[in-house]
Amino acid sequence: MKRAYMDHNATTPLRPEARAAVLRALDVLGNPSSIHAEGRAARALVEDARADVAALAGARTAEVIFTSGGTEAARLAFHSARVAQGVERLIVSAVEHDAVLASAEGAGLPVEIVPVDGNGRLDLTALKALLAGSEKRSLVALMLANNETGVLQPVAEAARLAHEIGASLLCDAVQAVGKVPVDFDLLGADMLMLGGHKIGAPLGVGALVVRNGLPFAPLAVGGGQEMRRRAGSENVSGIAGFGAAARAALAGLEEFARLTALRDRIEARIADMAPDAVFFGRDAERLPNTSYLSAPGLDAETLLMALDLDGVAVSAGAACSSGKIGRPRVLEAMGVEWDIARGAIRVSLGWSSEPEDVDRFVESWLRVYARLRGKTPATVSMNVTAGRRETPRLAALES
Incomplete structure (x- = not known):
């Protein structure tokens, strides 16, 4: 049975559209960083997928950095916040995913926890008090949808409170994207985490969306890939599958x-x-x-x-x-x-x-x-x- x-x-499950895109990409010969015809063909797959992922997240194509998944996106976000944005402390909701909490704790900065109510929604009054309690530059981490309860969080309101005092906000949208409409601009987040396999892409691919103009420091260095924001040859087949899954998820909202x-x-x-x-x-x-x-x-x-x-x-x-x-x-x-x-x-x-x-x-x-x-x-x-x-x-x- x-x-x-x-x-x-x-x-x-892997979406049929993503499976087909992966198989097509596996037959494409070329490194997307090469300038010859084969390289340009591989680059086209990556950039087409970037546009599809950006559309699903309500972001601009140039704001999307491909990663190995949501966990790497979290680690990259906290690293960049500390190194490039001058963040001195992290404020994290009590119901964040373990990957976010662990990445925050590993960032080498003080971490403060914001409580939630009986339904698991962020206490905005407590957040406001924490933000006002220090003059250190802060980054707030708040998920859009909880992976266990499914409860949606007041991200736009939290971002507004953060921006009022010059803080920034990282939103984990891994569980929400493809299930509810997501608009990077309307959320007001400065960075947004995405994971491919939650929407029917293959495992091992995700993205960090970084608002244009936000100072950024790569975690992986050594090459010029991803507009010098994440070194290493791109996972072309996985990225192609991510793009196809994003396109299908957006059409199926x-x-x-x-x-x-x-x-x-x-x-x-x-x-x-x-x-x-x-x-x-x-x-x-x-x-x-x-x-x-x-x-x-x-x-x-x-x-x-x-x-x-x-x-x-x-x-x-x-x-x-x-x-x-x-x-x-x-x-x-x-x-x-x-x-x-x-x-x-x-x-x-x-x-x-x-x-x-x-x-x-x-x-x-x-x-x-x-x-x-x-x-x-x-x-x-x-x-x-x-x-x-x-x-x-x-x-x-x-x-």
Whole structure:
């Protein structure tokens, strides 16, 4: 039986358009830094992809620097902020991705954490106080969408507060781009992180968007690639795939928004059968594809194993910890008690998701829940099945 893949926030399947672009690029002979015809052909692939990625992020083509992914983009941003922009301290939200937190801590600057509210949204009052609390030049790091809860952050408001005192802002848009409209100018960010495999590009390619005119210092030196902002021969095939995926994601934003119906279907059915279930960030604006849920007494590791055996792939949050399940740091920042947090799992849908995936997940989750509550799994399964509605495939879902 086909497995139900519901971990798209970790990585989403390679889009057919990206696969085709990668294969075409592999047949192109030439180094994009060479001036002969073969080199110019490779350069054209890179620059066409740069334009497509820029369009997805609402940025200018010259502002896009290709990297190996979001993690490198974060490290590059903090390095440049310290070396070229004179940043003396970092202000980071409590719910940033581990890659951002680790990069901030490794930048050799003081790091201060901004708290969030019960829905996981940044406390703008606390940010304002932190910004005003020092005359040192600051960089604020704030993600656009949380990778675990899907909650959208007030990036434009934070950028305005930062700019009022001469600070700058780095926005991690890895989880948001391709799922909601992103406009670099409207966000007001000075730098923006992107990751290819979250939108259906191959693994190992991403970008840092840097506002025109912002002082910049490369981390990797040795060559003139990426307009002297990142040395090393470009990953032409990966970049070509990134560009194709960006083009497809931009064209499919309206269709992706319809995933809200499937996400809400998950939450409504579980809430009906498990009244003590909790859906984190439900009262805030979220990505259309993400649900982070738990119930008292559940254990995430046991639950993930049971779901995997049932052919359902989900996660316990971020997927960048080598398969480890630890304490959910994001939920701790939100003030969630351990008895609830310990059973939290993230369900994330994507461009290839189908209604059948949702039904399979709900039935499997409820079987575990029923065993915990001493109910018969057969009864739960029968009740869930009886509550189904015939639902067309994603492409035909009504908003």
